[in-house]
Amino acid sequence: MKILIVDDEPKIAEELKKLLEKEGCLADIASNGEMALDLLKTKSYDLAIFDYSIPPPTGLELVKYVKANGLKTRTIMLSGYYANFLLAHTIGADEYLSKPFDNAEIIRIVKKYKNNKS
Numbered sequence: 001m002k003i004l005i006v007d008d009e010p011k012i013a014e015e016l017k018k019l020l021e022k023e024g025c026l027a028d029i030a031s032n033g034e035m036a037l038d039l040l041k042t043k044s045y046d047l048a049i050f051d052y053s054i055p056p057p058t059g060l061e062l063v064k065y066v067k068a069n070g071l072k073t074r075t076i077m078l079s080g081y082y083a084n085f086l087l088a089h090t091i092g093a094d095e096y097l098s099k100p101f102d103n104a105e106i107i108r109i110v111k112k113y114k115n116n117k118s
Contacts, residue, residue: 001114002044003027006036006062007051007078012099016049019103023110033057037065045073047113049106051099052079052088060084060091067092074113076106 003025007013010031017027028043030036032055040048040062048066050059057065063075076095077088085096095109 001025001046001110003110004030004036004039004043004045004048004073006030006033006049006054006059008032008054009051012051016106019106020110023107025110025114033059033062036062040065040071040073045071047074047076047110049076049078050093052077052081052084060088063088063091063093076109 003020005013005016005027008031013029013031017029020027028039030039034056037057050062052059059077063077066073066075074094076097077085077093078097078099078101079085080099088096097105
């Protein structure tokens with residue numbers, strides 16, 4: 001499974017990458033929305049984990065891009081604020097996790113999409 005991790009906090013991004021690679025996934029990291037957009041335009045991902053408040057385009061704008069362009073990439077929104085989840089839900093994010101995140105929950109979500117590719 002190919003995953004894009006987008007977070008402007010290097011420690012969080014690296015922690016996620018190590019966790020996902022232990023699960024047999026391949027992961028790329030982008031530290032801002034512009035880098036993420038470039039990767040989404042040039043590579044195919046099964047799953048993307050977007051931090052809500054990254055430098056533009058924001059995590060919300062990246063979810064909108066994925067949906068508007070018909071990409072088959074599933075999206076997870078990370079945020080520390082509940083109101084952001086409501087907004088992410090309205091634009092079609094597939095999953096929502098709060099920071100600090102629970103490793104077991106991320107693995108559960110990854111396995112869910114790994115086993116149900118559609």
